Each structure stands twice: as C-alpha cells, then as structure tokens.
Amino acid sequence: MKYSILFIVFFFVYVFQIKAQNYYWIAFTDKNNTNYSLDNAGEYLSERAIERRERQNIAIDSLDLPVNSWYVDSVLSLDVEFVHASKWLNGITVKTDVDSLDKIIPDWYFVKEIQLTKPALTNKSSSNKFTVEREFDNGVIDTSLYGGSVHQVSMLEGQFLHQQNFKGQGIQIAVLDGGFLNVNSYSAFDSLWINNQILGTKDIVNPNSDIYTTHYHGMSVLSCMGGNIPGELIGTAPKASYWLIRSEDVFSEYMVEEDHWVNAAEFADSAGVDIINSSLGYYEFDDSTTNHTYADMDGNTTRVTRAANIAASRGILVFASAGNERDDSWQRIIAPSDGDLVVGVGAVDKELNPAYFTSAGPAFGGAIKPNVSAMGYHTTLQLSNGNIGMSNGTSFSSPVLAGMAACLWQRYPDKTAAEIKTALEKSAHMYLTPDSLVGYGVPNMRTASEILDPLSVQLYENNQKWQVYPNPVGKRIVIQYVGNTIQKEINIEMYSLAGQLIQQWIKPASPTIVLTQIPVFVTGMFLLRINDGQNSETFKLTKSNW
Numbered sequence: 001m002k003y004s005i006l007f008i009v010f011f012f013v014y015v016f017q018i019k020a021q022n023y024y025w026i027a028f029t030d031k032n033n034t035n036y037s038l039d040n041a042g043e044y045l046s047e048r049a050i051e052r053r054e055r056q057n058i059a060i061d062s063l064d065l066p067v068n069s070w071y072v073d074s075v076l077s078l079d080v081e082f083v084h085a086s087k088w089l090n091g092i093t094v095k096t097d098v099d100s101l102d103k104i105i106p107d108w109y110f111v112k113e114i115q116l117t118k119p120a121l122t123n124k125s126s127s128n129k130f131t132v133e134r135e136f137d138n139g140v141i142d143t144s145l146y147g148g149s150v151h152q153v154s155m156l157e158g159q160f161l162h163q164q165n166f167k168g169q170g171i172q173i174a175v176l177d178g179g180f181l182n183v184n185s186y187s188a189f190d191s192l193w194i195n196n197q198i199l200g201t202k203d204i205v206n207p208n209s210d211i212y213t214t215h216y217h218g219m220s221v222l223s224c225m226g227g228n229i230p231g232e233l234i235g236t237a238p239k240a241s242y243w244l245i246r247s248e249d250v251f252s253e254y255m256v257e258e259d260h261w262v263n264a265a266e267f268a269d270s271a272g273v274d275i276i277n278s279s280l281g282y283y284e285f286d287d288s289t290t291n292h293t294y295a296d297m298d299g300n301t302t303r304v305t306r307a308a309n310i311a312a313s314r315g316i317l318v319f320a321s322a323g324n325e326r327d328d329s330w331q332r333i334i335a336p337s338d339g340d341l342v343v344g345v346g347a348v349d350k351e352l353n354p355a356y357f358t359s360a361g362p363a364f365g366g367a368i369k370p371n372v373s374a375m376g377y378h379t380t381l382q383l384s385n386g387n388i389g390m391s392n393g394t395s396f397s398s399p400v401l402a403g404m405a406a407c408l409w410q411r412y413p414d415k416t417a418a419e420i421k422t423a424l425e426k427s428a429h430m431y432l433t434p435d436s437l438v439g440y441g442v443p444n445m446r447t448a449s450e451i452l453d454p455l456s457v458q459l460y461e462n463n464q465k466w467q468v469y470p471n472p473v474g475k476r477i478v479i480q481y482v483g484n485t486i487q488k489e490i491n492i493e494m495y496s497l498a499g500q501l502i503q504q505w506i507k508p509a510s511p512t513i514v515l516t517q518i519p520v521f522v523t524g525m526f527l528l529r530i531n532d533g534q535n536s537e538t539f540k541l542t543k544s545n546w
Contacts, residue, residue, distance in 0.1 A: 023083065023118035023256045024101045025303075027091035028071050029110050036065050044087075048172075048272025049314075056315040056416040063088050063310060071110050078104055084204065084263040088310045089303060093117065093259045117256035119287065147232035148380030148390065151350040152224075152400050155375055157536065158236055160446045161407040168225075168240030168406040170413075172199065173275045174268035175222050175399070176261060178248035179215025181384060186219070188227040188382040191238065197226065202267055203246040204260040215250045216384035217395065221279045223382035224396050225403030232388045233380055236403030243273060248280050255290045255303075258282055261336075262307040269314050274409065274417075276311060277402040278320045279395035281334030294332055298364040299340040312341035317409070317417040319402040321394035322346045322370040323359030326437075333359045333369050343405075343421055344369050345398040346438050347376025352429065354437040358394055361436040370394075371421075372428050373438040374401040401443065408445055412452045423448040423499070429491065429531075432504045446536055450527060451499035465537060466530050472542040477515040479530065486511070488533035494519075495527040502526070518543070 036043055041050055041060045053060060066087045076082055080094040080101070091113070098104055102114045146153055153159060161167075180201070183189050192198050201211045226242055227235040247264035248257055261280065268276055282304055283292045296302050300309060312318045322344045323334035337344030337359075347355035355377040361369030376397030378390040401424070409420050425431065427448035430441030465483035479492070490513060492505040502522060507513050509532075528539045 020120040021081075021095040021097055022099065022101070022116060022120045023093060023095050023254070024080075025091060025093055025113070025115045025117050025255070025259055026075060026101075026105075026111060027089065027113035028067060029090075029112045031062060031065050031068050031090060033070070034065055034068050038062075038065070045270055046272045049270055052272060052274065052315045055414075058313070058315050064314075067092060068110070074108065074110075075105070084259070086259065086262045086266060086307070088266060088307055089262060093256065093263075115255070117259060117290075118252075118254035145230055146234045147229070148388065149227075149233050149235070152375035152379055153234065153236060153404075155348075155350065155352070155442055156236070156401070156404050157444045157446045158404050158407065160449070161404070161411060162234075164411075166407040166411045168237030168403065168410055171237065171240045171275065171406040171410050172243065172271075172273040173225065173237065173240050173277060173402065173406060174243040174245055174264075174271070174273040175218055175225075176245050176247050176264045176268070176276060176278045176280060177215075177218025177221055178250040178280070179246055180211050180218045180222065180244045181214060181216040182212060182386075183219050183222060183244065184212045186223075186382055186386060188223050188229055188233055188388070191228040192226050192242065195239070197239070197241045199241050199243050199271075201244045201246075202264070204264050204267075205246055205249045209246075211244060211246055214246060215248075217248075217250070217279070218244065218246065220381045220383065220391065221277065221395060221399045224379065224399040225277070225406070227382055229388065233382065236400050237406040240403065240406045243268060243271060253282075253284070253286050255285060255287070258302065258304040258335075261304050265307050265311045265318075269311055269316060273316060275317045275402055275406055276308075276319065277399045278308070278318070278336065279393075279398050281321055281323050281337060283323075283325075283330060283332075283334045292335060295364050297333055297335060297338040297369075299338050299367055302335040302338075305336040305339045305342070308336035308339045309341045312339070312417065315417050317343065317402075317405060317420055319343045319345055319398045319405070321398040322361070324357040324393050324395075325359045327357050331360055333361050333363065338363045338367075338369055340367070341418075341421075343371050343401070343424065344439070345376075345394060345401050346370035346373035347392075347394045347397040348373045348438060348442060349377040350375060352438075352442055355392065355394075357392065358397075358437060361439065368434050368439050369436075370439040372401065372424055372440050372443050373397060374404075374442060376400070404443075404445060408448055408452075411449065415452055419452065423451045426451050426499070426501055431501060444531075444536065446538070447493070447529060450495060450529070450538060465532075465535060466539075468528060468530075468539045468541065471539075473518070475516065475518065477518065477528070477541075479513040479515070481511045481532075486532050491531040491533075493529045493531075494522070495529065497525055497527065 428441035
C-alpha cells in the first residue's frame with residue numbers, strides 16, 4: 001500500500017512537470033505590412049469602441065492595429081503555443097517546454113525582445129497578494145437604504161447623483177481581477193442578472209475555467225459598485241453594466257500576469273467599455289530578478305502601466321488601487337496606479353483619515369500619487385462567505401470611486417474621460433494642499449458636477465442652513481449659519497463658472513464667518529461652496545466692480 005501511494009504521488013509530480021511550461025513575452029519591432037487598416041477599424045474594434053473614440057475626438061492609430069500575423073505565424077512555427085497578443089505593446093505571449101527560447105529563435109529582424117515571464121517549475125507564492133478578508137462589526141449607523149455602505153457613498157456625496165437617478169445606467173465597466181466567486185448566485189448581484197447588466201466574462205488565466213468558482217476577490221470588488229440589497233448594501237453604480245475579466249493568477253506572482261492584464265485591458269477596449277477598474281497591482285514577483293524598483297513607478301515604465309496609459313488615451317477612465325504596502329518594506333504605490341493618465345486611488349476611513357496600509361506616493365519624479373482617495377477602511381461589501389460585511393484595502397476604495405465616476409459620467413455623457421478625471425481631482429477636499437497619502441483627497445460629486453457644468457446644479461440663494469450676503473459682493477462676504485449647532489471646520493471654496501477653483505478657506509466652526517481676502521481679479525458671476533462636513537450648499541453670487 002505504501003509503495004502504491006508513493007507511485008501515485010510520483011506519477012502526479014511527473015505529469016505536472018511534463019505539463020508545466022515556460023511562458024515568454026516576445027516583442028516585435030514594428031507592424032509593417034499588417035493585414036489590417038486604419039480605414040477599416042470595424043475588423044478589430046467594436047462599434048461601441050469606435051464610437052467612444054469619435055465622441056472624444058480620439059483618432060484610431062497604429063496602436064489599435066493588431067500585431068503582424070506573419071510575425072506571429074513565424075514564431076508559432078517553432079515549438080511554442082500561442083497564449084495571447086498585445087497590439088498596444090506589439091508582441092505576443094507564448095508557452096513552451098523549451099528552457100531557453102532565445103536559443104531557438106532565429107536572428108529575425110522583427111524580434112525586438114524575448115523575456116521569460118513565468119518559469120515552468122513554480123512554487124505557490126508565500127505571500128497573500130490581497131488583504132486578508134475580515135468581517136467587522138457594523139456598529140450603529142443609518143441603515144434606511146444604504147445600510148453599511150452609507151459612509152462610502154455619502155463621503156463622496158454620491159447620493160446627490162443617486163437621488164437624481166444617475167446610478168450608472170448606460171455606462172460599461174470592465175472589472176479586471178483575480179476571480180468572481182459566486183457572482184452568479186449571491187443575492188447582492190440579483191439585480192445585475194435580472195436587468196442583463198452582466199455583459200460577459202473572460203478568463204485570461206485559464207480560458208476553460210468556470211469563472212464563478214474562482215477566487216472571491218473580484219466578486220467583493222464588483223459588489224462595491226454593482227451590489228444592490230436595500231437596507232444592507234447599495235453599490236456606487238448599481239445600474240451600470242459590467243464585464244468580468246480574470247487576469248490574475250492568485251496562486252503565484254510572475255511577470256506574465258502583467259501581460260495578462262494588458263490583454264484584458266485590450267479586450268475591454270475592443271469591447272467598448274467606458275471604465276476599467278483594476279484592484280490589482282505589481283511591484284514584487286516570485287522571481288525576484290524581475291522585481292520592480294521605485295524608479296519604475298515613474299508613470300510610464302512598467303508594461304502594465306504603459307498599457308493602462310494607452311487605455312486612458314483611448315478614452316477609457318482607468319482606476320487602479322494604489323496598493324496596501326505602507327505597513328511593509330515597500331511602502332510605495334504600485335503599478336499601474338503610478339500611470340500618468342491613470343486614476344490611482346488611495347484609502348481613507350470614514351473620517352477621511354488615511355488608512356494605515358494605504359501606499360504612499362508620490363510617483364517617482366514627484367507626480368501627485370495617489371490621485372484621489374475613497375473609503376477603503378471598513379468598506380461594506382459582499383464577503384466570500386455570503387454575508388454582507390466589511391473589509392479593508394485600496395482594492396475596495398478604487399471600485400467605490402470608479403462606480404461613482406460612472407454615475408457622474410452618465411450625467412455628463414458629452415464630457416471626455418480626461419475631463420471626468422480632472423473634475424474628480426479638482427472636487428477633492430485637499431485639492432489645494434495634496435499630500436503623498438491621499439493625493440488630492442476625497443472627491444465630491446456635487447462639486448464635480450459644478451465643475452463640469454456649473455449652471456446645471458441647483459444653486460441656493462435663499463438657503464436652508466446658510467445665508468450669504470451681500471449679493472452682489474463688495475469687499476467682503478458674510479456667511480451666516482441658520483441651522484442647528486455646527487461642530488466641524490468649515491470648508492469654503494470659490495469657483496469660476498468655468499469650474500476653476502479660485503480660492504479656498506478653512507474656517508473654525510462658527511455661526512458667522514466673514515471673508516475679506518477676496519481676490520481682486522474676481523468680477524462677474526462666481527460660485528461659493530460651503531461644506532460643514534455633513535452637508536454642502538452652493539451659492540451663485542455676483543462680484544461688483546471696485
């Protein structure tokens with residue numbers, strides 16, 4: 001019996017080693033003599049992807065062209081198997097039993113680079129790349145509609161959009177993650193199925209898998225946006241539509257996963273999505289020789305970051321978790337959140353304090369990173385055990401904000417992805433004093449709406465909690481509180497009608513505030529926004545000439 005067991009073990013180890021293969025990235029020099037044309041983009045882009053480009057005045061260019069098929073066929077004539085291609089980075093990923101692929105590839109002029117991205121013999125990664133799932137006590141909170149998710153929505157003043165029925169309708173979001181366990185059965189996602197809001201799935205890691213039996217992480221991420229159980233959990237975009245794409249192998253960490261991510265993003269682009277959420281990030285690998293350095297976090301170096309930037313340049317709003325690394329030796333943001341065109345998202349608690357784990361910026365070179373932050377400490381979501389509970393991580397602050405951005409974009413569909421990104425940053429509570437932990441701070445959907453179209457927002461002149469006088473304004477502005485006791489600092493912001501932040505004042509709690517340092521160049525109409533930490537009101541005022 002002992003020998004039989006040993007034989008079975010040896011047999012499975014032997015079969016595993018026979019089947020295990022090396023993965024390689026092969027980059028090409030050009031796309032010369034391709035079979036595709038810029039004039040016939042419908043062969044490689046969906047109608048919706050083309051419309052997204054046209055709507056934002058983005059030209060279809062050589063990056064959109066598929067890789068040269070003759071180059072691909074030449075490589076596949078060797079002892080290799082095709083995995084996937086990247087048109088944006090112009091190369092392919094293959095797998096093979098060959099130990100050193102560069103030794104069997106001829107000196108072809110069109111081959112620019114060959115890199116081993118995953119060795120055949122691997123060990124399960126010793127570290128958990130995702131924050132350990134925990135279930136917290138919800139405490140005493142308002143559960144009338146949003147349940148435990150009330151804080152993550154109200155922090156962004158997301159109810160301002162939800163109450164006007166901007167809940168993401170018509171916006172398509174691609175969720176790039178490590179698995180979507182039980183999305184087809186948990187009640188948090190019932191409305192997505194009933195209303196045909198799950199557009200499709202794709203598993204880059206294992207195309208033959210049942211994506212609903214894979215890891216739970218992407219399921220929890222999706223629930224932050226699309227979850228819908230009144231009184232328990234309302235996601236930030238419960239009526240948006242979703243592509244579920246698995247690009248992450250949760251059992252190991254090799255460079256090939258960046259290439260999986262690139263392929264997933266290209267698929268999402270071709271399908272025509274508006275937003276990508278990536279609660280994934282890269283800096284350290286099981287093969288330490290391929291580890292990134294902080295210098296690589298410069299906004300345009302790693303393959304995954306370059307692809308994320310390209311996705312954004314195609315008119316997609318790309319959100320990426322800044323990382324949970326501040327309490328380990330790395331501490332810094334991770335790729336692709338460092339991307340020049342990417343919205344890197346940090347994590348705060350319900351009091352807007354930086355979460356203890358949220359990765360620190362800036363990007364190497366000094367660019368503000370993370371760009372903005374949202375609730376990633378005790379975020380309410382769908383847990384893997386079927387319960388609605390809370391968990392920690394920038395993995396969750398990113399989708400909370402991505403879903404909210406979908407609602408904002410729904411309201412202003414004529415705006416570009418770049419304009420939405422700018423509005424989110426300018427609306428954040430620390431826009432004038434950004435730091436390396438929360439970036440520009442926590443965005444506000446009312447302020448972002450005012451920035452995108454100041455006259456579309458309801459402006460109060462005879463107000464509910466505040467009175468502002470005189471109007472027209474002379475050399476000073478008097479602000480009078482007419483509500484109940486106020487306890488927090490008052491944040492006052494002056495905007496032009498074009499949405500430009502002119503000046504900001506932070507004042508101690510007081511029933512009467514007098515502003516005397518009004519910029520002399522301000523004339524004509526402007527907006528004054530007052531936020532007491534619980535509510536915000538915006539006034540349309542006129543500045544008289546001196």
